[in-house]
């Protein structure tokens with residue numbers, strides 16, 4: 001996966017669970033560092049994880065990410081927190097599926113938990129642009145607000161709202177969405193219930209769009225039974241069968257069809273392939289509902305078919 005290597009330069013604990021890691025790019029510079037982008041970090045053989053960029057230098061020589069330790073997770077955060085200063089990792093990307101639009105008239109950013117990591121550089125960028133924006137940072141209690149001090153250092157004034165549920169009560173997402181001006185966009189990154197609530201309130205938006213990034217694949221598919229289907233590779237006309245227990249990506253790799261991939265769970269967007277024909281059963285967390293409906297591309301690591309055959313631009 002790697003196009004670069006990086007060395008851990010520094011680690012700072014922001015809360016009991018969240019630490020910020022600074023990596024030096026060893027064979028840089030790293031290009032494409034921008035708000036909303038993430039990098040792939042190879043922590044061990046077969047263990048590649050995606051992390052949103054928080055901070056970086058303009059030369060692309062170093063960058064910071066923040067990672068929450070999740071003892072019950074799949075091991076990535078434990079491996080990251082286990083790194084020692086000077087340890088080296090493989091680096092892929094960056095990629096950006098959560099980029100700030102240039103044209104928005106007004107931007108509302110809503111974030112919570114470790115979802116704050118891509119929102120921080122977005123806010124920096126919006127402040128530099130002199131944009132009309134406001135950010136709502138929702139946490140259970142103040143000591144969990146890992147990035148609060150970094151927001152406050154920016155002197156954001158009324159643009160910044162820290163909401164602590166233990167003292168401020170429940171954060172009313174629908175009420176916030178109703179105050180978005182005509183044509184205003186919403187950016188959200190946080191726990192899945194927060195994301196779902198924003199998406200559900202989206203019909204109250206007047207002309208703007210919701211942009212989001214997920215940290216976990218939509219869980220509703222986990223127990224669904226899968227049918228087999230066919231994929232046809234447009235370039236060769238070759239037809240391959242995808243069984244109930246395998247992904248399109250599994251089948252492509254088994255047949256040595258070159259295709260990029262990263263997370264293997266529909267979150268990073270690196271395995272996106274154009275759809276020529278057929279109806280996709282989208283199961284990723286990257287594409288917006290409108291993009292999924294357009295049926296123009298799919299993430300081959302998780303998505304399946306509603307039609308008997310999908311023709312892919314491969």
Ligand code: FES
Nearest residue numbers: 262263264269301
């Ligand atoms: S490999 Fe990450 S979305 Fe498919």
